[in-house]
Amino acid sequence: MEPSPAPRLPTLLEHVAGFSRALHDAGLAVNTGNLIDLCQCFQFIDIARRDDFYAAARATLVSRHEDIARFDAAFAQYWESPRQLVIKRQQDDPDDEDAAADSGRGARLMLPGDEDGGDGGERKSLALSWSPEEALAQRDLGELTEADVERAQRLIREIVAALANKRGRRHAARRHGRIPDLRRLLRDRSLYLADGICPLPWRSRRISRTRLVLLCDVSGSMQRYSRFLIEFMYALRRELSDLEVAVFSTHLTVITDLLRRRGVAASLREVADRIHDWAGGTNIGGSLREFNERYAPHMLNGRTTVIFLSDGWDRGNAAEMRREMGKLRQRARKVLWLNPLLGTPGYQPLTQGMQCALPYLDHFLPAHNLQSLAQLRACCAPSATEPMRQ
Amino acid sequence: MTGGREEAPAFGSIGEIEQRFAAQGYIADRMLATTLFLSVSLGKPLFLEGEPGVGKTEIAKVMARALDTELIRLQCYEGLDSNAALYEWNYTRQLLELRLQEARGVDRAEIGDNLFSEAFLLQRPLLKALRSEGRRPPVLLIDEVDRSDEEFEAFLLEVLSDFQITIPEIGTLRAHHTPFVVLTSNRTREVHDALKRRCLYHWIDYPTFAREVTILRARLPQVELRLAGQVCRFMELLREHDFYKRPGIAETIDWARALMALGVAELNAAAVDETLGCILKYRGDNEKLYQMGLTGLVEKALMPGHDPSATGQPAA
Numbered sequence: 001m002e003p004s005p006a007p008r009l010p011t012l013l014e015h016v017a018g019f020s021r022a023l024h025d026a027g028l029a030v031n032t033g034n035l036i037d038l039c040q041c042f043q044f045i046d047i048a049r050r051d052d053f054y055a056a057a058r059a060t061l062v063s064r065h066e067d068i069a070r071f072d073a074a075f076a077q078y079w080e081s082p083r084q085l086v087i088k089r090q091q092d093d094p095d096d097e098d099a100a101a102d103s104g105r106g107a108r109l110m111l112p113g114d115e116d117g118g119d120g121g122e123r124k125s126l127a128l129s130w131s132p133e134e135a136l137a138q139r140d141l142g143e144l145t146e147a148d149v150e151r152a153q154r155l156i157r158e159i160v161a162a163l164a165n166k167r168g169r170r171h172a173a174r175r176h177g178r179i180p181d182l183r184r185l186l187r188d189r190s191l192y193l194a195d196g197i198c199p200l201p202w203r204s205r206r207i208s209r210t211r212l213v214l215l216c217d218v219s220g221s222m223q224r225y226s227r228f229l230i231e232f233m234y235a236l237r238r239e240l241s242d243l244e245v246a247v248f249s250t251h252l253t254v255i256t257d258l259l260r261r262r263g264v265a266a267s268l269r270e271v272a273d274r275i276h277d278w279a280g281g282t283n284i285g286g287s288l289r290e291f292n293e294r295y296a297p298h299m300l301n302g303r304t305t306v307i308f309l310s311d312g313w314d315r316g317n318a319a320e321m322r323r324e325m326g327k328l329r330q331r332a333r334k335v336l337w338l339n340p341l342l343g344t345p346g347y348q349p350l351t352q353g354m355q356c357a358l359p360y361l362d363h364f365l366p367a368h369n370l371q372s373l374a375q376l377r378a379c380c381a382p383s384a385t386e387p388m389r390q
Numbered sequence: 391m392t393g394g395r396e397e398a399p400a401f402g403s404i405g406e407i408e409q410r411f412a413a414q415g416y417i418a419d420r421m422l423a424t425t426l427f428l429s430v431s432l433g434k435p436l437f438l439e440g441e442p443g444v445g446k447t448e449i450a451k452v453m454a455r456a457l458d459t460e461l462i463r464l465q466c467y468e469g470l471d472s473n474a475a476l477y478e479w480n481y482t483r484q485l486l487e488l489r490l491q492e493a494r495g496v497d498r499a500e501i502g503d504n505l506f507s508e509a510f511l512l513q514r515p516l517l518k519a520l521r522s523e524g525r526r527p528p529v530l531l532i533d534e535v536d537r538s539d540e541e542f543e544a545f546l547l548e549v550l551s552d553f554q555i556t557i558p559e560i561g562t563l564r565a566h567h568t569p570f571v572v573l574t575s576n577r578t579r580e581v582h583d584a585l586k587r588r589c590l591y592h593w594i595d596y597p598t599f600a601r602e603v604t605i606l607r608a609r610l611p612q613v614e615l616r617l618a619g620q621v622c623r624f625m626e627l628l629r630e631h632d633f634y635k636r637p638g639i640a641e642t643i644d645w646a647r648a649l650m651a652l653g654v655a656e657l658n659a660a661a662v663d664e665t666l667g668c669i670l671k672y673r674g675d676n677e678k679l680y681q682m683g684l685t686g687l688v689e690k691a692l693m694p695g696h697d698p699s700a701t702g703q704p705a706a
Contacts (some may be wrong), residue, residue, distance in 0.1 A: 040432055052424050055420070055424035055425055060423075063586035065439055186506075378539075
């Protein structure tokens with residue numbers, strides 16, 4: 001409906017850039033290519049119509065259902081009162097902002113109700129008051145008997161073998177396979193030249209390798225099992241090349257690189273150093289959210305099995321935990337939960353955390369000693385693909 | 391590359407899409423119509439997400455009818471590979487051809503030379519969509535892409551960005567015209583961002599009460615407005631609860647049809663009980679509904695304030 005769009009155009013582009021910035025501030029990553037798509041849309045729609053403009057912006061800039069609410073908020077806020085379009089990116093507070101964002105990451109803690117990614121300062125102060133038990137406890141975890149380690153090692157080798165031995169549906173050429181490879185046969189001219197007698201090429205299903213992500217609870221209530229936990233991490237580490245390990249209590253730390261580096265004793269000290277809240281309180285939902293936001297996009301794929309090691313004692317927000325479990329479940333191939341308490345006679349998974357998690361689990365297993373690992377092995381066997389979800 | 395713009399634009403305006411869809415019995419809201427319009431205009435695939443039963447697949451079907459063109463459907467499943475999605479060589483015919491050439495006494499040096507030509511190619515949906523010879527570009531529906539695996543996604547990404555396919559034995563085949571591509575996902579897993587970025591994204595929600603009534607009446611013109619209102623209100627109430635599988639629009643239509651077949655003029659607990667199989671398809675969900683109190687829910691659905699026949703036509 002604009003009679004002369006020519007003079008408007010530069011301002012419009014600036015607005016689009018400003019809006020993209022607003023989305024970025026709201027935590028929505030906007031891809032430049034998609035911004036260009038949006039600009040291309042303008043030639044087809046009447047940009048004076050708010051609903052059409054909204055539809056075009058949402059279709060091009062959003063690609064996830066979870067982002068729609070945040071997008072809507074940013075949209076309403078920006079287009080109701082577009083900020084003064086001085087592109088004030090670099091001039092205002094580049095250092096402050098970045099530094100705040102970074103340190104906010106390190107000590108990030110999601111609290112119940114803290115969903116809209118409010119400002120970092122408040123979050124930080126809350127983090128200090130959140131968990132009274134969070135103590136800088138240095139634990140010496142290096143006293144393992146050789147026999148224990150060996151036993152665990154043997155079981156874990158079997159588990160890893162079971163995990164890695166899933167046959168995919170894709171085929172690969174093989175010297176000896178199950179299915180004759182007709183395409184290769186026909187392409188190879190020796191068939192036509194040798195009176196129909198020639199070696200038959202084969203193909204077979206490729207083995208698809210599994211990636212394992214281990215999420216270990218190191219909060220106070222899990223303290224008793226920490227030896228087993230560390231043992232488990234290291235044994236897996238030794239056997240599986242594609243493994244990521246993270247530990248959590250009130251927030252989450254990825255320690256894959258630490259496990260990779262040096263000898264057990266030295267690393268354990270460093271692990272305990274790095275995780276300040278070792279043996280503190282628990283916020284599973286918040287930790288999981290941190291994992292989903294920061295690590296899940298590159299750690300999880302359709303081949304990933306996620307293993308939780310936790311007793312499920314949770315002092316975080318139940319709704320958040322359910323939501324985050326749902327997200328995790330969508331991204332991973334399998335989610336297993338190893339609970340040390342499950343081995344205790346008469347134990348019922350009634351804790352809030354366990355209740356939230358159960359609907360999203362493929363397997364819920366005990367993990368109080370090495371024997372329970374045998375059960376894990378059974379679950380990882382190729383035949384055990386039936387999910388236990390009702 | 392000419393992109394998606396053909397000689398004559400497929401749709402002149404957003405309003406035209408709404409009309410043409412309505413003529414096919416599909417009530418599209420403005421948001422969806424705009425997204426469809428842009429998707430056609432920009433020549434970009436449309437990525438549809440939403441709960442099962444909200445009419446994602448139907449959009450592609452209606453689109454094909456509205457554009458009066460061919461619908462090519464690729465149903466995804468785990469383990470779907472390029473042989474089933476793209477092309478496969480027709481080995482039987484190739485072997486037969488060899489025998490025939492032998493029988494004809496073709497020279498040894500030339501025998502089998504033509505085996506890998508388009509004549510021996512079995513076209514699977516993706517290749518078929520690219521090579522479609524129709525007057526208008528076909529509609530390519532890639533259904534439930536979340537059920538395929540990641541390797542297939544990467545492969546799709548390649549096909550959808552260039553609309554060309556390379557077959558080692560032949561070379562590169564280009565699309566005659568860019569098909570209109572619709573991808574759907576039920577979100578059983580997250581589809582990779584790179585694929586989504588290539589597409590326009592649209593989330594289909596359960597319809598509002600008024601829109602569901604309109605849809606129901608468009609699909610089942612015989613249904614009384616009063617009953618339609620009660621059915622849709624009941625569905626609206628049901629969807630407020632957390633079922634394993636919440637009923638979609640498809641269920642609403644099925645259910646209304648069942649109620650009419652039974653001659654039910656007004657919703658009542660007994661009728662709901664008899665026809666519950668149309669709405670809830672899991673035993674656990676049925677039990678949950680009984681626990682919640684079926685009668686109470688029916689009464690709530692019959693409460694005044696939601697009868698579209700009392701206040702005239704519902705707002706579309």
